[in-house]
Amino acid sequence: MKRFAPLLALFAALVAGGCARAPKFVADDFAVPLYTPAHASGFAIRGAEGSDAVLVAIRNPWQGATDVEQHLLLLPEEAPVPAGFDGTVIRTPVRRVICMSSSHVAMFDALGEIGRVRGVSGIDYISNDYVRAHRACGEVRDVGPDTHMNFELLATLRPDVVLLYGVTGENSVATAKLRELQIPYVYVGDYVEQSPLGKAEWTVLCAELCGCREKGCETFGRIAERYDAVRRRIGAYVAEHAPDRTCRPKALLNAPYRDTWFMPSADNYMVRLIRDAGGDTFTVSEEGSASLPVDLEQAYLLAADADVWLNPGMYDTLAEFLAQNPKFADMPVVREGRVWNNNLRRTPAGGSDFWESGVVRPDVVLSDLFAILYPRSGFDHLPVYYHALR
DSSP, X not given: OGGGHHHHHHHHHHHHHHHHHSOBOOGXXXXXXXXXXXXXXXXXXXXXXXXXXXXXXXXXXXXXXOSOEEEEEEEOTTOOOOBTOOSEEEESSOOOEEESSHHHHHHHHHHTOGGGEEEESOXXXXXXXXXXXXXXXXXXXXXXXXXXXXXXXXXXXXXSEEEEOOSSSOOHHHHHHXXXXXXXXXXXXXXXXXXXXXXXXXXXXXXXXTTOHHHHHHHHHHHHHHHHHHHHHHHHHHHHHOOSGGGSOEEEEOOEETTEEEEOOTTOHHHHHHHHTTOEEOOSOSSOSOOEEEEHHHHHHHHHTOSEEEOOSSOSSHHHHHHHOGGGTTSHHHHTTOEEESOSSBOTTOOBGGGTGGGTOHHHHHHHHHHHHOTTSOOOOOOSSOEEOO
């Protein structure tokens, strides 16, 4: 046993020396802003002087979250993990990604990085051409819903990161299992952003994970330019033809569900789009972005004043809609065929591309809404995501 003592001592010295050389994580060191979003409120990307590490702060990524923050440390393959870091470590560039939301699939596609997506949730509801073309050969798999993930499949896919979304909070069962499997995860909060460009800007975070921040900035820059160009064109038309806000077309959103109607607050994503398109809409609160319930009698009165009815559910025809909502049959907006749904582009299973590619094509969605609100404007645009219920 004595002859092994020098070797053991040498090994202990090497381990001690390695520990001594390991960097120590200090959050304040990451003070160099690498990307500060112009529209999104839910993330920021920072660096540290003399380090290749990147710190991403994710803030309040689900509805109703307050003071929720997730720290991601993005490290090159061989870089040591700093001592004292207790957040999520992701080795970049990521090569195998699982997207639990269809909007995240669209972001990778917009970047030209869709080949990194190896798994999705609800593949029958995904519109993306690459995903649909590569499902048969098993290159893109369905890992199931976030409440019942196929963790055995996830383990075999060996993803570098899983992009999650939270509806009203963290799915602690799923995240605990992912930690057990040592699979990094990120809560992506694009769906709680209050503006169309805020949602689309999360594309830059996806680019950061892929190690192509510059491409992400360029991609989002083009999205913002297109949106702003359409918004300016609409603004000029509205200023001339409907300068008084009270004269602008009024849109009614959503439809009854079990005798309750959820209507948006003023900072809601759809409200922003409608107002950018030169219209207005009924809201239940002048603050926040949450949708809140109103009773059917109140909604019935609002429907009587609506010029357009948008996003009434999964209906394809007016007959289907009226079968479930017969009391609205006499409303002028219904009688005159001014009910429009955002499911023109959908998969055979019913997945709507509006909530997928529409997130990174807000200029197209804006053009759709303007064409609906101002059908006699003379603008040359046929709706891409919307169709009138007939």
